[in-house]
Amino acid sequence: MSAPPPDVVVEPDAEQLARAVAEALVARLAAAQAVHGTASVVLTGGGIGTAVLEAVAGLAAEPVRETVDWTAVHVWWGDERFVPADDDERNEKAARRALLDAVGVPAGHVHAMPPSDGEFAVPEDAAAWYADELAAAAPEGRSLPRLDVLLLGMGPEGHVASIFPDSPAVRDERPVVAVRDCPKPPPTRVSLGFPAINAAEEVWLLVSGEAKAPAVAAALRESTDPVQLPAAGVHGVRATRWLLDRPAAGKLPAPPG
Numbered sequence: 336m337s338a339p340p341p342d343v344v345v346e347p348d349a350e351q352l353a354r355a356v357a358e359a360l361v362a363r364l365a366a367a368q369a370v371h372g373t374a375s376v377v378l379t380g381g382g383i384g385t386a387v388l389e390a391v392a393g394l395a396a397e398p399v400r401e402t403v404d405w406t407a408v409h410v411w412w413g414d415e416r417f418v419p420a421d422d423d424e425r426n427e428k429a430a431r432r433a434l435l436d437a438v439g440v441p442a443g444h445v446h447a448m449p450p451s452d453g454e455f456a457v458p459e460d461a462a463a464w465y466a467d468e469l470a471a472a473a474p475e476g477r478s479l480p481r482l483d484v485l486l487l488g489m490g491p492e493g494h495v496a497s498i499f500p501d502s503p504a505v506r507d508e509r510p511v512v513a514v515r516d517c518p519k520p521p522p523t524r525v526s527l528g529f530p531a532i533n534a535a536e537e538v539w540l541l542v543s544g545e546a547k548a549p550a551v552a553a554a555l556r557e558s559t560d561p562v563q564l565p566a567a568g569v570h571g572v573r574a575t576r577w578l579l580d581r582p583a584a585g586k587l588p589a590p591p592g
């Protein structure tokens with residue numbers, strides 16, 4: 336089945352983007368729970384990714400808006416920095432602070448990627464372990480669980496998760512990869528690879544700011560090579576959504592008519 340064409344949503348600014356994505360995320364997780372009893376979300380780090388989690392926490396604090404049963408949500412990560420557990424660079428730490436601790440996702444549902452001061456001395460072993468964790472949550476005969484929404488930020492050169500342009504990860508066919516010598520610090524990371532990202536039901540790319548506008552426009556052109564611009568290579572099975580603020584959308588072609 337080929338992925339449906341991406342849809343593009345443009346909000347006026349980063350704050351309204353975070354709020355709109357938060358509302359859409361809560362609605363999507365609630366809908367998944369209505370069908371399956373549980374929901375799963377794959378988180379991203381980065382400024383807009385964390386702002387979305389803070390906005391979700393704000394919604395969850397409003398009783399009438401509480402539509403998600405957070406005790407029945409599984410949380411995964413698209414990438415993580417291979418640094419000590421308590422390092423402020425950890426995406427996990429930011430997500431716990433922004434949302435997870437406040438809404439009470441059960442500890443066993445928070446599937447963090449391993450830190451560098453835990454069980455694994457090297458990111459290759461951490462990546463292999465995370466692939467096993469995903470497989471353990473998968474239905475029989477599959478290697479990945481149902482991932483309802485997978486959130487991604489994007490760098491100005493088009494990296495997504497920790498898949499950087501023209502790096503080994505961009506050509507790696509494993510679901511989870513170790514990343515070394517990353518061009519953006521910290522240099523050592525663990526990341527989902529394209530096969531896992533592209534198996535998610537919905538992939539949402541959250542992009543804010545003028546600096547990202549050329550990469551957004553390039554990623555949405557069919558001719559763009561994902562090796563050079565990894566964001567061009569991601570899609571959800573059921574939907575791919577580009578959720579932008581107006582500056583990030585600034586270089587998209589004007590809609591016809």
Ligand SMILES: O=C(O)[C@H](O)[C@@H](O)[C@H](O)[C@H](O)COP(=O)(O)O
Pocket residue numbers: 379380381382383384414487488489490491494495496497519520543
């Ligand atoms: O791992 C990293 O180095 C960053 O977290 C990165 O992947 C981030 O998600 C994007 O660069 C978008 O970040 P912003 O939303 O902050 O621009």
